[in-house]
Amino acid sequence: MSAWIAGALALPAFAALSLAMERHQEQVFGRTLAAKAKLGWRLAGIALLGLSLASCLASDWSGAVAATAWFGVLTVGAILTGWLLSYAPRHLPGLAAVSLALGALACVLRA
Amino acid sequence: MRPDGKPEGLRQSMSWLHTWSGLLLGWLLYAVFFTGTLSYFLDEITDWMRPELHQSVPGPQTAALAMATMQKLAPDATTWTINLPGERQTAVEASWRKPGAGAGRAGNQRVQLDAGTGEVLQPRETRGGSFLYRFHFELYAMPRVWGRWIVGIATMFMFVAIISGVITHKKIFADFFTFRPRKGQRSWLDAHNATAVLALPFHIIITFSGLLLLMFMLMPWGIDAVYNGDTQKYFAESRGRPAAGAGEREGAPRGGRAQPAEPAQLAAIAPLMAAAQARWPERGVGSIAVQRPGTPGATIELREQGARALVRGGGERLLFDGVTGAPLTPPQARATSAAQAVSGAVIGIHLGRFADPALRWLLFLSGLIGTVMAGSGMVLWVVKRLPERRKLGRTPHGHRLVEVLNIAAIGGLSLATAGYFWANRLIPVEIAQRADMEIRCFFAVWSVGLLHAMLRPHRRAWLEQLWLAAIAFGTLPLLNAATGGVALPAAMLRGQWGIAGFDLVVLALAVLHGFAAWKLGASASLAAPQRNASGAGMRIPRPVAQSPEKQA
Numbered sequence: 001m002s003a004w005i006a007g008a009l010a011l012p013a014f015a016a017l018s019l020a021m022e023r024h025q026e027q028v029f030g031r032t033l034a035a036k037a038k039l040g041w042r043l044a045g046i047a048l049l050g051l052s053l054a055s056c057l058a059s060d061w062s063g064a065v066a067a068t069a070w071f072g073v074l075t076v077g078a079i080l081t082g083w084l085l086s087y088a089p090r091h092l093p094g095l096a097a098v099s100l101a102l103g104a105l106a107c108v109l110r111a
Numbered sequence: 112m113r114p115d116g117k118p119e120g121l122r123q124s125m126s127w128l129h130t131w132s133g134l135l136l137g138w139l140l141y142a143v144f145f146t147g148t149l150s151y152f153l154d155e156i157t158d159w160m161r162p163e164l165h166q167s168v169p170g171p172q173t174a175a176l177a178m179a180t181m182q183k184l185a186p187d188a189t190t191w192t193i194n195l196p197g198e199r200q201t202a203v204e205a206s207w208r209k210p211g212a213g214a215g216r217a218g219n220q221r222v223q224l225d226a227g228t229g230e231v232l233q234p235r236e237t238r239g240g241s242f243l244y245r246f247h248f249e250l251y252a253m254p255r256v257w258g259r260w261i262v263g264i265a266t267m268f269m270f271v272a273i274i275s276g277v278i279t280h281k282k283i284f285a286d287f288f289t290f291r292p293r294k295g296q297r298s299w300l301d302a303h304n305a306t307a308v309l310a311l312p313f314h315i316i317i318t319f320s321g322l323l324l325l326m327f328m329l330m331p332w333g334i335d336a337v338y339n340g341d342t343q344k345y346f347a348e349s350r351g352r353p354a355a356g357a358g359e360r361e362g363a364p365r366g367g368r369a370q371p372a373e374p375a376q377l378a379a380i381a382p383l384m385a386a387a388q389a390r391w392p393e394r395g396v397g398s399i400a401v402q403r404p405g406t407p408g409a410t411i412e413l414r415e416q417g418a419r420a421l422v423r424g425g426g427e428r429l430l431f432d433g434v435t436g437a438p439l440t441p442p443q444a445r446a447t448s449a450a451q452a453v454s455g456a457v458i459g460i461h462l463g464r465f466a467d468p469a470l471r472w473l474l475f476l477s478g479l480i481g482t483v484m485a486g487s488g489m490v491l492w493v494v495k496r497l498p499e500r501r502k503l504g505r506t507p508h509g510h511r512l513v514e515v516l517n518i519a520a521i522g523g524l525s526l527a528t529a530g531y532f533w534a535n536r537l538i539p540v541e542i543a544q545r546a547d548m549e550i551r552c553f554f555a556v557w558s559v560g561l562l563h564a565m566l567r568p569h570r571r572a573w574l575e576q577l578w579l580a581a582i583a584f585g586t587l588p589l590l591n592a593a594t595g596g597v598a599l600p601a602a603m604l605r606g607q608w609g610i611a612g613f614d615l616v617v618l619a620l621a622v623l624h625g626f627a628a629w630k631l632g633a634s635a636s637l638a639a640p641q642r643n644a645s646g647a648g649m650r651i652p653r654p655v656a657q658s659p660e661k662q663a
Contacts, residue, residue, distance in 0.1 A: 003467075003469035003470065003473065004469070014288070017287075018287075018288045021285070021287075021288075023285075023289070024288060061467075062456075064456035064457075064459070064460065065460075065467070065470065068316070068460050068470065068473075068474075069467075069469070069470050069473060071312040071313055071316070071477075072313065072470065072473030072474060072476065072477055073473065074309075074312070075309050075310040075312075075313060075473075075476070075477055075480065076473065076476060078287070078288070078309040079305070079306075079309050079310075079480065081288055082287075082288040082289070082290050082305055082309070083290070085288050085289075085290070086290040086291070086292055087292070
């Protein structure tokens with residue numbers, strides 16, 4: 001379960017981080033964003049990555065397994081983000097939002 | 112290494128190091144990555160390759176039935192070990208040790224039991240997933256030590272390639288998510304970078320732990336100096352045992368059966384299982400170990416399924432008196448030192464030695480990405496030299512050699528692996544040494560792959576091998592159902608996820624190979640006019656976009 005929550009958070013985390021970059025802003029929005037928005041996306045991405053790590057650590061795994069699982073989840077999240085940016089950039093924010101909602105829902109259900 | 116003799120920067124020299132360390136050992140590393148990744152499903156592959164076990168479906172009575180069978184099979188053994196079915200195993204694996212049996216595994220007698228009936232099953236002779244697993248660090252048909260040395264050296268080169276690759280990569284963060292399709296060499300470089308960078312923690316851990324696993328062989332001097340070359344003593348001490356005779360093993364009864372004891376009835380297993388189940392509601396019981404069965408001194412030890420901790424042997428145990436069924440205090444586990452815990456955890460990650468299926472799949476995916484990284488790097492070497500080749504107007508022999516070896520290493524290995532699974536079902540069961548026959552099929556198909564790559568034009572060879580691999584993998588679930596295995600839908604319904612998982616993985620492999628072949632084919636049609644214009648049969652048309660999934 002924890003791995004799924006961590007994974008559901010990793011996609012929006014990397015999507016947010018990519019949206020802090022001008023090259024990907026152009027791909028997704030067709031224009032670059034103001035510096036403030038850039039910072040906002042970056043902070044959101046970092047916060048989501050932190051949450052994803054926390055969800056791995058909150059599981060009943062030992063520290064070493066939790067870290068390994070987190071790395072695996074990050075890899076999948078980042079690859080998916082890169083793939084969407086290459087082939088369906090306009091769908092990235094929507095899919096990331098859906099993933100975030102599912103992750104949050106799973107968190108609530110587990111609590 | 113600049114021809115003009117000018118001093119070169121760090122990045123350029125690292126680039127040179129990366130290119131050549133990657134190319135020289137790339138083919139071997141690709142095979143190590145590919146077979147190693149499949150080895151995350153070692154048990155599942157072995158179960159799939161023994162369809163005689165597929166009808167074994169565990170039930171509530173499994174433990175009691177297995178104990179009853181053991182009573183009949185080996186009433187006078189000194190120990191029984193019964194591995195119960197779990198997520199990764201569909202039959203009961205039972206072994207026992209006769210009094211006075213030889214040391215180690217050789218002294219064990221082993222059978223497979225049907226989990227639903229307790230009957231002894233007769234699975235076909237096969238090396239199963241162990242062949243792929245052993246191949247990934249010992250290769251084959253050479254002394255094991257040689258294979259380990261070769262793979263060990265390749266692993267060191269892998270480490271060199273990772274470090275020099277990171278230094279060479281100009282814009283790790285700026286290009287973090289960048290993949291530019293349909294841009295020829297650019298796309299290949301992007302794919303190579305993405306698969307390397309996005310799974311970098313995995314690549315580093317897996318390479319480093321691989322070195323750690325082979326460390327005692329690659330660097331024996333520390334142990335040699337302290338233990339005067341007595342390696343056995345080192346391993347015995349590091350496992351917390353006095354280095355007495357080599358005969359005694361962990362779990363073997365101390366002293367065995369000194370005098371014939373009064374026979375005593377073993378306690379019923381069901382209440383003990385229930386007690387353990389209550390204690391481990393999530394994982395349940397993984398195995399039962401009985402010492403001195405049938406004597407008054409008998410003990411029954413239940414071990415937790417899998418283990419939460421990564422450190423080996425970290426799972427919980429419950430010990431019972433074998434006659435009365437009363438709980439006993441298990442012997443205190445020895446405290447591990449911090450260094451041992453770290454190396455145990457690192458090695459545990461490499462071996463995937465924990466039960467969680469979600470994690471196993473994540474590791475498998477990471478391994479697949481590593482395989483793509485190795486493959487894309489090898490293809491990149493060829494693609495990068497296309498302009499040079501165009502200028503030259505011909506294909507230098509070295510380039511052609513790399514092309515051929517790339518096809519054989521990537522396409523040929525996929526074909527060989529699929530061929531191994533096919534051979535498992537097509538070679539008659541009763542034939543002598545059929546396990547070796549299966550392995551010979553693996554290498555025969557691989558050799559044919561090499562020959563095919565040499566004889567056919569470059570692009571045709573890629574297309575044909577990829578398509579054939581896609582078909583060979585994709586039809587395995589049908590072959591499974593047709594040759595005595597449990598069909599995919601039935602396996603899913605019964606919850607035999609090990610067997611169903613195998614079928615699903617080969618279907619996924621079929622899709623990946625088909626996708627790669629389709630992409631390559633589409634690019635051929637785009638490049639057709641250009642090819643006609645130049646008229647060179649061997650020349651590769653402009654390479655096109657490959658998604659990062661190519662060549663998995």
